[in-house]
Amino acid sequence: MTYTSDKPPLPETTEQLRARIPGWGADLDPKDRPSVPKLRWQEDRTGAHWDFPERQPERWPRERSIEHAFLTPVFGTSCPPRGVSGALRRFSYRRFSEGRAAHWLLLLAADRVDAWENHLRSFATARPDNPITETGVLSEFSRHGFSSRFGKKRADAGHHLLDPVIVAGPWVLAGGLAYSGVRAALRRRRR
């Protein structure tokens, strides 16, 4: 009982648990747990045969956190920054530490700009972005979209309605703006 010093009783005894659960108590002794203690010196260095790794060539100026002393010896080379989003990213890394909200908010803003830069760029290619195939939304019909949601007491069913707005909304808005722009230009030309 909580309001006295006794621990509340458990529904099953140790013997019952051992009989019901395969492996119950196999790691009862903390010495058998691989992450105890938290800091454990690794004598074999997990296969590494260097004190400090050889440096990977820097093929373009690689953005880095100003909390680092230098560019780390190894780094990812996916998607170098470019365009307006790249400028925003470079500025964010150059100006703000990881401790500043501005750093992360600028990077998030750059992500949105990056998406639109790439959507627009894709229209000049043989494979323009297609929100129907790229969202996989057609699987709603082949993978029980209705029966997976309704009558299931799911806490997320309400805000699922927001997802199409988030995905399609900017496309509809951009389409509308493009249509208005073209119409206004044609009108001006006719005058």
Place this chain on the structure above:
Amino acid sequence: MRAMVYRGPYKVRVEEKDMPPIEHPNDAIVRVTLGAICGSDLHLYHGMMPDTRVGMTFGHEFIGVVEEVGSGVANLSRGDRVMVPFNIFCGTCWFCARSLYSNCHNVNPNATAVGGIYGYSHTCGGYDGGQSEFVRVPFADVGPTIIPEWMDDEDAVLLTDALPTGYFGAQLGDIVEGDVVVVFGAGPVGLFAAKSAWLMGAGRVVVIDHLEYRLEKARTFAHAETYNFTEYDDIVVHMKKITDHLGADVAIDAVGAEADGNLTQHITAAKLKLQGGSPVALNWAIDSVRKGGTVSVMGAYGPMFSAVKFGDALNKGLTLRMNQCPVKRQWPRLFEHIRNGYLKPSEIITHRIPLEHIAEGYHIFSAKLDGCIKPLVVPNAG
């Protein structure tokens, strides 16, 4: 080669990409034979993780065959069948030397607060991931391990993140014999955390979720007692009631940034991106655990601030423990548990998605359609 690429929030597709080159003498190129979509990939997919660039290939859970090795690689050869931990790590920095591989300081120039992770944004180092035919594996002498002959591919791929993370989450709970452990979230990590809690001697394991099919899996796979939080006015009060008003000894957050259960938290975090994550499950964990108890956080959160109830954590004298799992550290013991039949990770797999259908795979997993718990990604599925 064929690879999944991110095209903006909620949009992915498969494209032809250049083969990854050897960038460093200790790199290897691995031909991916099996990958997976992780729940944390959905945070990228939904545009929540800062510096997620269009064109990046996601995927930090994969196994494969070594295709090519750099001039400095000594421990692997072409043709080796390898499992690759989701952490990229050097083996010799201050953190790696002390077994904190997930906190390696030599692999992520973009941030000091997180190590390197395959296919997990530039915030985690800007490495392409394994939802593709080929992937660059840095520090090939350190991270990958040859898959034992006796191990199934589907068990091996779940050893690259989901199982070690759940097992690690239970360890961070510092469980002692007879502890009451509550796990928030019945996804892959939550199921493995619940199962692991028994190995550490828990006396009672409770799993909370809102998806009935996942709770059913928690009962059958993890032998857990389950509650659907949508059936209770206040799940924290219910947790107190079922523990004689003491609270659980240990609570594990296995949900992370997109937790449901509080619409304001969910919308501000997952939809408006104004928080690093929706800390609903974390706050429930803080409030459900007893005073002096331990909260272990395995759910992934972004680097921005989140509205976490630190006052309650302080006043209750809680121990909060968390980290990205240092995967390779868990492997020897997990291999033993699998061999002994205590764990069979592949039992949670529900879908095997051909790489070419990756957009459908993401949507099914994200919208929780079709009873999806764990989708694998199969390159060259024919």
